[in-house]
Amino acid sequence: MSNVEDLLQQHGTPPKDVYLDWENGSVIDKEVLDAMIPIYLEKTFGNPAITHKVGWETYDFYVKAKTTIAKPLNVDPQTIALTHSFTESNNLAIKGLLPMYKKKKKIIVSEVEHLSVIHSAKSLFDRQYNVDIVPVSNDGTINLDVLQEKLDDDTLLVSFQTANHEIGTIQPIKEALEIVKDKNEDIFFHTDATAAFGRIPLDFNELGVDLATFNSNKILGPKGIAALYIKEGVKLKSLYEGQLSVEILSPDVENPALLAGFSKAVEIQFRQFDKLKADITKLRDKLLYGLLTSIERTEINGPSGERRVPDNVNISYLGCEGEALTVECSMNGIYVSSGSACSSRVLMPSHILTAIGRKPEEAHGSLLMKLNRLNTEEQVDYVLERMPKIISRIRSITGGIEL
Amino acid sequence: MSSRIPLPYAPRVLELFQHPENLGRMEDATVVATAGSPACGDMIAFYLKIDEGKSVIIKSSFESYGCASNIAAASQLTIMIENKTLEEAWNITWGEISEALGGLPKIKTHCGSLAVGALRRAIRTYYKETNKALPDWLPPDLTRDEHHALEEEALADKLAKKYKLNVPSDE
Numbered sequence: 001m002s003n004v005e006d007l008l009q010q011h012g013t014p015p016k017d018v019y020l021d022w023e024n025g026s027v028i029d030k031e032v033l034d035a036m037i038p039i040y041l042e043k044t045f046g047n048p049a050i051t052h053k054v055g056w057e058t059y060d061f062y063v064k065a066k067t068t069i070a071k072p073l074n075v076d077p078q079t080i081a082l083t084h085s086f087t088e089s090n091n092l093a094i095k096g097l098l099p100m101y102k103k104k105k106k107i108i109v110s111e112v113e114h115l116s117v118i119h120s121a122k123s124l125f126d127r128q129y130n131v132d133i134v135p136v137s138n139d140g141t142i143n144l145d146v147l148q149e150k151l152d153d154d155t156l157l158v159s160f161q162t163a164n165h166e167i168g169t170i171q172p173i174k175e176a177l178e179i180v181k182d183k184n185e186d187i188f189f190h191t192d193a194t195a196a197f198g199r200i201p202l203d204f205n206e207l208g209v210d211l212a213t214f215n216s217n218k219i220l221g222p223k224g225i226a227a228l229y230i231k232e233g234v235k236l237k238s239l240y241e242g243q244l245s246v247e248i249l250s251p252d253v254e255n256p257a258l259l260a261g262f263s264k265a266v267e268i269q270f271r272q273f274d275k276l277k278a279d280i281t282k283l284r285d286k287l288l289y290g291l292l293t294s295i296e297r298t299e300i301n302g303p304s305g306e307r308r309v310p311d312n313v314n315i316s317y318l319g320c321e322g323e324a325l326t327v328e329c330s331m332n333g334i335y336v337s338s339g340s341a342c343s344s345r346v347l348m349p350s351h352i353l354t355a356i357g358r359k360p361e362e363a364h365g366s367l368l369m370k371l372n373r374l375n376t377e378e379q380v381d382y383v384l385e386r387m388p389k390i391i392s393r394i395r396s397i398t399g400g401i402e403l
Numbered sequence: 404m405s406s407r408i409p410l411p412y413a414p415r416v417l418e419l420f421q422h423p424e425n426l427g428r429m430e431d432a433t434v435v436a437t438a439g440s441p442a443c444g445d446m447i448a449f450y451l452k453i454d455e456g457k458s459v460i461i462k463s464s465f466e467s468y469g470c471a472s473n474i475a476a477a478s479q480l481t482i483m484i485e486n487k488t489l490e491e492a493w494n495i496t497w498g499e500i501s502e503a504l505g506g507l508p509k510i511k512t513h514c515g516s517l518a519v520g521a522l523r524r525a526i527r528t529y530y531k532e533t534n535k536a537l538p539d540w541l542p543p544d545l546t547r548d549e550h551h552a553l554e555e556e557a558l559a560d561k562l563a564k565k566y567k568l569n570v571p572s573d574e
Contacts, residue, residue, distance in 0.1 A: 003413055003505065010414035010421075321444055323470035327420060340444050340470075349444065361441040397474055399466030400428050401448050403441040 014333025018379040020369040021335045022218070022311070023165060027374070028261060029220045035264035036222065039257040048246045048254055058256055062246065065256075065263035069227065072270040073214075074203045081228045081236075081249045082259065086194045088239070089213035089228040090116040090159075092249060093190040096236035097157055097211075098124070101188075104156035106130040110142045110171075111355040112164050117192055118351075121159070130154070138357045139303040140169035144176055151183045158189050162196035162212075166339065166352045166368055167302030168312030170200060177208060188234065194218055194226075198269040199277070199309045210234050216258070220372065221265030225258040269373075276373055281310040283371050283380055288313045290384040295391050301353060301366055313369040314339075316358065319403060320365040320394040328394055329367070332386045340364040361403045413505025416475040423474055425464040425481035432464075434532065436525035438552035439517050445469035445555075447477045449521040453529060458489045458538075465521075472507050473514040479503050480518045489526055490540045495519065497548060513551065520552030 019027075039045050044061040046054035066077040083089045094107065094117065109121045111133050121131045132150045135143050142160055151158075158180050163170045173191055180187050190211035193202060197214035204212050211234060215226035228249070230236060242251030269276065292298050292315065301314040317325065322338025329336050339350030340363065349363035358366075369383075429435075429450035439446035448466040453459070463484055465477040479500050484492040497515035501507045507515055523546060530537055537543065545553070 004411050006414040007411055007417060010417045319468075321469050321473075323444075324420070324474060327417070327471040331421065359442075360444065364441070364444040397423065397426060397466065398468040399426075399448070401437065401441075401446055401466050401468045403446075403468060 011331065014331065016333045016379070016382050017335070018333060018375075018383055019335045020313075020371065020375070020383070021337050022370040022372055023368055024337055025223075026217055026220055026372075028217075028222050029265060029268060029374075031268055032221055032261045032264045036257045036261040039260045044256050044260075046256075048256070049244065058254075059246070061256060062254070062259065065259045068263040069266050072202070072266065072273070073212075073229065074205045075229055076232070079229055079232060081230055082247050082254075083226050083228055083250050084224055086114075086192070086213050086215040086218075086226045087116040088250075089215070089226050090114065090190075090192055091120045092228055092236060092239055093211040093213060094120040094157065094159060095124075095239060096249065097188060097190075097234075098127075098129075099237045100235040101156055104154050106132065106152065106154045107156060108132045108134060108147065108150050108158045110134045110136060110160050112136050112140055112142070112167075112169070112352045113159065113161055114165060114192055114194070115351070117159050117161070134160075136169075136355055139307070140164050140167045140301075140352070140356050141303070141307075142171050142176065144172060144179060147176060148179055148183075151180065151187070153184070155184070155187050158187060160189075160191055162191045162193040162202065163200065163309045164302065164352065165195035166312075166350060167314045167356065168195075168308040169302050170196070170307050170309060173209070174207060181208070195309060195312075198266075199280075199311055201273070204229050204231075211236075216262035216265055219265045219269040220374070222258050222261040225255065225262045227262075277310055280371055280373070283375060283377060284310055284313060286377070287369065287371065287380045287383060288315070290380070291315055291387055294384065294388050299358075299362060301356065301358065311371045313371070314366060316353075316362045316366045317391050317394075318362065318365055319398050320391060321398070322364050322366055324394050324397065325365070325367055325390065328390045332390055334383055334386060334390075337368050338364075339366040339368065412472060412475075412508065415479075415503070415505040416472050416507070419475035419478045419504070420471040423478040425462070425478060426466070427464055428466060429462070429464045434525050434529040436521055436528050438521035438524055438555075439469070440556050440558075441468060443555050443558060445473045445514065445517060447473065447518055447521040449477070449518075449525045451522075451525050451529065453489070455533070460484050460487055460489065460492055465518075469514065469517075470511070472504070472511040473517065475504055476500050476507070476515045476518040477521070480522060484522065489529070490538065493523060493526055493540060495522070513555070516548050516551045517555065519548040523549050524552065 044058045046058040048059035048062045070077040188210045192213045198219040210231045212229040217223045297318040299316045322340030339353045353363035432450035433453040437448045446468040450464045452461045463481045467474045500515040
């Protein structure tokens with residue numbers, strides 16, 4: 001692997017570093033780390049299920065931390081199950097439900113769900129389950145008329161995301177829920193709220209959703225911890241076997257340090273939520289509309305305005321191949337991702353971009369940028385200054401090739 | 404190995420991506436050929452200027468709609484075939500390109516293969532367009548790399564048809 005060092009040397013040091021690939025990985029807040037360190041080093045590091053002082057102290061911390069996490073969602077702390085990732089939460093919501101409610105055999109998901117939802121649902125094919133996939137409009141909005149048609153007496157679960165992680169579409173979850181529960185109160189509704197949590201106001205209690213996924217890392221908390229909201233009375237079976245623990249559905253030894261980080265991240269994100277939301281939206285609009293107006297032959301992926309999550313910028317640059325774009329961006333110190341085939345390990349363009357009707361060559365030229373509270377206006381100005389040159393260089397390599 | 408993480412690029416790939424040699428359309432090219440498809444996300448146009456008396460490639464250039472390794476592979480190939488006879492150029496394999504690039508990640512080997520496919524298509528086109536007799540070294544049947552290009556184009560057609568279902572009509 002030594003040539004990676006040579007590769008980095010060849011890459012060189014760009015004049016600035018602007019990290020916008022929050023979708024694929026993020027740092028944690030300094031404040032979050034500060035909350036975690038004492039738990040690694042000195043206190044409440046124990047097992048909350050054990051009957052001694054350290055155990056009880058840990059249990060006390062555990063309850064308080066979960067209360068912090070539950071508060072902005074307006075739910076009871078008891079309804080929050082901790083998992084290791086939003087992928088696990090999505091798997092648990094779908095696969096964990098089946099053994100508890102065996103009679104019904106149909107699951108409905110949308111075409112633009114995260115692959116952890118789509119693949120979880122499709123993995124049930126060989127267990128005689130039907131999976132219906134609901135299409136979306138060309139801004140990524142789930143088609144509720146189709147949902148209405150697909151619902152039947154055999155439907156066990158509907159799983160629709162709250163917002164799309166790639167193109168930022170805020171989904172009509174409230175309306176979808178009404179349709180589902182009107183059809184039959186017993187049909188479960190799961191929402192993957194990973195891309196919405198900390199971006200738009202969420203009230204799972206008022207919404208009346210049965211299951212909801214959200215995670216820590218997407219709000220600058222540590223990786224390795226996420227949650228599944230489980231409405232009281234909804235039964236799930238753990239995906240794997242282990243020891244008796246406080247987290248019945250994740251039967252491992254608890255990790256209080258990660259929980260401390262998660263709860264601190266929630267605390268920070270919701271401290272001045274309205275202001276944070278307004279600031280990010282302003283920064284997002286500057287970046288999004290700045291790029292669209294300064295660069296020709298671009299197309300916005302997903303909706304504009306209020307129906308888009310505040311942190312998402314996704315644009316297709318026609319005549320550019322996205323993987324080459326991410327490399328050229330990197331040379332300029334701008335770190336982003338693309339929905340192009342060459343950027344994926346399966347060499348297929350993003351299923352979300354094709355679902356909204358993007359032609360393959362439009363999907364290949366897409367770049368996803370996300371913003372959060374660590375990004376500054378100065379960084380956005382830098383990106384706006386650099387991007388036209390980046391695009392024009394990649395287009396010059398494409399040259400006269402007709403697409 | 405339990406990990407499926409592809410290896411990062413070798414430095415040479417990044418070097419050629421940053422400073423591609425022989426990039427761009429050639430106005431006085433003897434022959435032009437393209438391979439790949441925009442639907443698959445990689446396409447190469449190959450331009451050859453040929454000394455027809457000596458059957459030697461005087462210069463060549465490329466354009467690429469593709470990833471960094473696609474660009475680097477095409478550029479590397481133009482360097483390798485300079486002043487080579489058509490036969491010598493024909494015999495260059497994607498393995499040799501990959502080696503010259505310091506090894507392409509496994510998932511990107513098709514980029515090298517596509518560059519070879521484009522070059523061979525250009526050479527075949529040259530003999531076809533000039534009505535010259537096929538030399539002994541030029542196999543009448545398509546080689547593996549040419550098939551690769553064809554397969555990718557066929558896949559692109561399939562993808563395009565599949566996605567058309569979702570494309571809003573222009574009417």
